[in-house]
Amino acid sequence: EPEVTQTPSHQVTQMGQEVILRCVPISNHLYFYWYRQILGQKVEFLVSFYNNEISEKSEIFDDQFSVERPDGSNFTLKIRSTKLEDSAMYFCAVGTSGYEQYFGPGTRLTVT
């Protein structure tokens, strides 16, 4: 049984549009992360979230990105104005401690 689900599985959007990617943990996780993987490249850290606040963000995570966990369940990543270079697989990862992280199935974002 997966630790976490993600919706949608695939999102196609036009450049400049806003997208919201959702992560739904199944167990009682405390640590939340977003990573992305551009096709053929390595998995890159975007942001970590603990105790309802960002604990660290990478230089990729600029003002166009935001995260929140509004209802104590869903963990969302919002990209305000998408660019072509935002096309990638976006993975949510969760953990009950700060150590092991379990990845969701991912959302493939295609920006046209």
Next chain:
Amino acid sequence: QKEVEQNSGPLSVPEGAIASLNCTYSDRGSQSFFWYRQYSGKSPELIMFIYSNGDKEDGRFTAQLNKASQYVSLLIRDSQPSDSATYLCAVQRVDSSYKLIFGSGTRLLVRP
């Protein structure tokens, strides 16, 4: 200097053989080490983690860590065609965010 380095492969081994996957890292502050398996088009799946120098065995998998040499390895015994995937090494500093820094991965092919 890359933070986490892996040979991209492919590493080709016959079914039943031992596959040896290697990873080096540059940050001496790294304290936790993870091996993920990623099938094409899928998300990373955690298969092993190791925190202390030495060997850690789990079924057909053995992780080896040498912090002095900044070297982590994964041995897969009795390799099966279903083990064919990309193996990602990830390292983690135990600080406020616990973010994972990934290598580019080694592609493993197990020939029937």
